[in-house]
Amino acid sequence: MAGVLFIVAVIGNISAKTYLFQELWQLSVVLLLTMGALFIQQVKPIAYLPYMLAVWSVYPELRRLLDWSFNSYSDTPIMALAPFLVSLTMLIPIIKGYKRLSRVSIGVLATAMFVFVYGLIIGLPQYGAMAAGFDFINYLSPLLIVPYINVSTFHNSARDLWLKSFTSIAALVGIYGIIQYFAIPPWDKFWMIQSEMQSIGHPEPMEVRVFSTLNSPGPAGVYFSFALAVMVMNKKWRAFGVPGLLLVVFALLLTLVRSSWIGLAAMIIAYFMQAKSQNKMKLVTMLAALVIFFQFVLPSLPGSDSITSRFESFGNLSEDTSYQERLAFSTHISQYISANPLGNGLGSTGLSAKLNKNALQDFDNGYLNVFYTFGLPGGLLFIGLLLFLLVYTLKTTNEHKEYRHLAFGTMVAVMFLFLSSNMMSGVGGACIWFLVSMVFMEHKEKVNDENLLRYP
Incomplete structure (x- = not known):
């Protein structure tokens, strides 16, 4: 409550300064998301973790929408406080149940x-x-x-609900990422131009490295890789079935983040080494299906050239500029x-x-x-x-x-x-x-x- 009152006081102070109207909007969104977290924890606490993960996933996109609507790029957005304050509400049940x-x-x-x-x-x-x-x-x-x-x-059983919610959010974020690749929204294009990030491609359709609703391709790749591993490991955690899995695969590939592909492979191999024989057969079958998809379907999809060349760079690191710079x-x-x-x-x-x-x-x-x-x-x-x-x-x-x-x-x-x-x-x-x-x-x-x- 003290934190909420502090935010309200800040909003009241800023509202008196009309030239900071954009910051007022950002503070209002932060307050709304934080109050939403407190409300969910009181009314339906099982939904809190999916809500928190959703806020972490989409708040950069909300920031870009506000920047675009005001035609003003904010280098240090107040919106960045949203996931922090939403996450800090976990202190309430932690303090209550610390024993x-x-x-x-x-x-x-x-x-x-x-x-x-x-x-x-x-x-x-x-x-x-x-x-x-x-x-x-x-x-x-x-x-x-x-x-x-x-x-x-x-x-x-709450864990299964949380994990399926996690992959559901990833699938939705992946759908937006695919849309972003083929028809980049004006607010994302505005942000790419204003941020001057050279590593995320050009602000044109099929020339952008997908970052979806996240800050950049790196976090998007990490998010997709973990969600994809969860979807592969257990069918009951998989959102939207096989189509959802393929959507996340394609979105991950469009990020062009090689380290995320390596992390995904390491995670699946670690699971394979511990899984039962029956589960190992299921996993091998699914991975074989994905390899077939990559070999025969992916080359016919738009953007396949950049993905293929990114994979080929693994075998020629001595001439890879990015690797040498690292x-x-x-x-x-x-x-x-x-x-x-x-x-x-x-x-x-x-x-x-x-x-x-x-x-x-x-x-x-x-x-x-x-x-x-x-x-x-x-x-x-x-x-x-x-x-x-x-x-x-x-x-x-x-x-x-x-x-x-x-x-x-x-x-x-x-x-x-x-x-x-x-x-x-x-x-x-x-x-x-x-x-x-x-x-x-x-x-x-x-x-x-x-x-x-x-x-x-």
Whole structure:
């Protein structure tokens, strides 16, 4: 309530300044989405996680619509607060049920908080409260999914509803991405021109790297790859059946994000190694069908040339400009980290770079990004946390092995995806912590109202 009153006060102050009318609209949307989260948690809490994931997925598109409608590009949009505030509402049930937190979830939360606070202390004097604070909340808010799931008292069947909701959102985001590729909407075109992002193609039909409703192709690729892996692993988690799966496949390919393809392959292989023989046969059959689709159907589709050439670049990395630039960047940053082992702190990389002109916005190696930000002490602790989760999701005893296999596959994918970028914050972090948190649901008593288990 204090947070809501603060936002209302800010809106009241800005409304008195007519030249900030666009910011007033953004604040109003943020307030509406936050109040929606509070309402859902009170009325139908089972629908909260799908709602939160939807907000993480579409808020950049809402921002682009507002910018386009006002014909004014905002480099640091207030709309970016929306997923943070929606995610922070999880603190209410977490604080109420903190006694139900398991030792493992407490350890994960405490370790991550120690690393984040260390990065905040280092970053605050260098980059200011805005940049460091933005980075801090960008890391923390997705992580809250783990304790939120851990203290929940939903029945186990809630996990299937959440996972199917996750793939449903991905399918809808994928449909928009395909539309974006063939007929780019004017608001997306406006944003591409104003943002001057050279890596996402040209603002023309069939010349854009699909980013759909997300910020850029990178987050879109990560989102699609995780959703696609979930759809492949279990039929009951698959939204819209085989057509939905093919839509997400095509949208993922149109992002042209190679690291996401590698992460997807790693996740599916990790699942295959643990699955039962019967499930392995189903998986092999499905993958064979997808390969046939790629070999015979994809070449006839518009945009197939760029996708095919992107795949072919895997076999000729020595002449791949992007790969060579990443290699040179990694060498340079490694030398910098050696000279500054305490780290640069939060606010030094990522989206917070928009709030701090001296920060590195594009960081092409997740492992080096962690050490660059948190230094050797915090970096080793953070990477150690990821390795712990990798082992924990592999060896934890759980009567529902399908969720353990899903969480383990997610952590395997994370270890590979970190070779290209750090996706533990923002929408990537929301996807990862959401999938990993499936093994942290320990309370299996049914909720009082069975209707809560129905998707709204």
